[in-house]
Amino acid sequence: MAIFSMRVQVVKRSSGRSVIAAAAYRSGTRLHDQRQGITHDYRNKRGVECSEMIFPKDAPAWVQGIDREGFWNAVDASEKRRDAQTAREIYVSIPRELSPDERVRVVRDFVTDSFVSKGMVADIAWHLVPASDGGDNCHAHVMLTMRPLVAGGFGNKVRHEYIPDPQGRAHPDGRVMLVESNSQSWNSAAYYETCRLRWEQLANDALQRAGSSERIDRRSLLERGIARLPEPMLGAAYHMKELYGRMKDRFGQYLAAKHAREVEQRATVALDRLDTISPAEAMRTVERFRAWFDRKLDHLPMAREGPMPDFSTPSHSPDMER
Structure with missing residues (x-):
């Protein structure tokens, strides 16, 4: 049965995490962390089908031909704070009804349309491992940059603030309702919901092309009127x-x-x-x-x-x- 599963997490130094270690683990490769002087080797990791990096069409010259190790070390070096947020990761579950080529295609289309088109660099790893029910657990990890590319490095983060609702709406208790000042912010909840909708559409289109009757639904069980707890x-x-x-x-x-x-x-x-x-x-x-x-x-x-x-x-x- 095809299911909808998408999660977002941020790679943060404050949690003791390294963006180079995360990239090496997801892609099943050997990467050297220049800042910490540590080599992370996951070449024997099972379940990694393939991986690739996608850059914006207007990417500056300094990233042309750069490899995974060089790029993520550049990202790490650009952040000076010890509690810096160095990358964002999107996890998506891919319907097992799709063929290997179609799994790659649908994730690549989703990432290019939803993230790379906005200026982010994406590092995608497709995984295929046995699921608990004995079938295939197909999913992808997408590591995304937190800052846009500029000539010679990285620009400022695309942020938003919370401001009073311009329409004057308020909560039932009288408190002023706050809304996001920039719905196109890379941290925007509204933008993330748009990404969820886009994945649902692309995955269902792929299922239809494959001749499968299965479909995924981003809505919760309550929103669909299903009275049971999650599994x-x-x-x-x-x-x-x-x-x-x-x-x-x-x-x-x-x-x-x-x-x-x-x-x-x-x-x-x-x-x-x-x-x-x-x-x-x-x-x-x-x-x-x-x-x-x-x-x-x-x-x-x-x-x-x-x-x-x-x-x-x-x-x-x-x-x-x-």
Whole structure:
């Protein structure tokens, strides 16, 4: 069954994350972080079908012919703050009913139309891993720049402010309603909703071309009038096995067990709350746990000169390669 899944997260130094490590992990490549002097090698990572970078048509000369390592190091060097936000990542689930060529085409069209056309640089990685139900889990990770390209570097971020509604609308309690001053801001919630709609349209068009009757719907269960809770995150167990393997490599048996207990405790607290809160809050809780889990995975790999060994012990790869 085709499902709609799109998530956004920001790569932030304040969370201890590196944009070079994130790019290497998503693309399954070996990249050297010049600022930290660390080499991130994920050439043995499973499930990466292909990857590519897309630049705006009017990109300046300094990015012509640049490779992934050079570009993301330039992005990292352009940010001076220790709590800088260095990249934005979009995760999209691709309908498994599509052929490999069609999966590449639909994601490329979506990224070019929704992000590259606005001046962002996109680094796309297509992943194909076994899902919890035994089928294919097809998805893509899209890393996007936070600043537009200019001659010799990067420009200012395209931001927005919250201002009183020009139409004079107010909340029921009398408080002034605030709206975004720039709906075209790269951080705009309205712009993100437009991207969600565009992905729904492109994916459904691709399904129709493939002769499939399946369709995806960006609306929530409540908006569609379906009275049930979202399904649980079935891939959590596989995620934890992968995380535990990486922790053993870095920390040794004792500290790996200590960190594994922290993961289990956080998962238990997060998932036990799902029966006592609203469906909307339940979805937010699951997303927060997924984001926290991502940060754990990004922090663990050590620098090494050779390819990273494969620590995945289960017969299936994780349901959501992150």
